[in-house]
Amino acid sequence: DIQMTQSPSSLSASVGDRVTITCQASQDISNYLNWYQQKPGKAPKLLIYDASNLETGVPSRFSGSGSGTDFTFTISSLQPEDIATYYCQQYDNLRLTFGGGTKVEIK
């Protein structure tokens, strides 16, 4: 099974800061990597699909990059409404794996 290592597990940043989260796959997953945002008490929301594609309606301050085993998720200018936990997820022929999550807080 493909394992996903996400880091950091939590971070604290100021409004307007650039925030970066990384995800590493245990084997080559091409660009089959997605990023989700989950706010407390809510279902996850897809933000980025196929490593770098912005889901419709998602603000452009969110972006993703990478391929193979190493991936990055960036919030270019952190906003108060971005407080949430973020997860990466890989796809391998109907088998999915999520990263452990990154809790983003405001400093």
Place this chain on the structure above:
Amino acid sequence: EVQLVESGGGLVQPGRSLRLSCAASGFTFDDYAMHWVRQAPGKGLEWVSGISWNSGSIGYADSVKGRFTISRDNAKNSLYLQMNSLRAEDTALYYCAKATVTSLVYWGQGTLVTVSS
């Protein structure tokens, strides 16, 4: 509007069974793969199982393989998860989700399963 409504959760004793359902609407159900994802209280997301549009391909997490069975009824626009031999560690909020190739685009609000004596 896409809607996914899970049901069937509740309190169940260890070793017993439970069947979850997910009623889908607002899209052509039999065009899409579907998945179950769970989240234990205060923990991260864990993929449970996925099924292709025609039930021809099915996958399970190692943690549930042999105990859980995913199925779908395209005529009823419904997804199911039969959970047998339940354990305390299966306690979680169970989400059903609509897949678009590699990602989970729409999620239900979840149904809570609590396994406890």
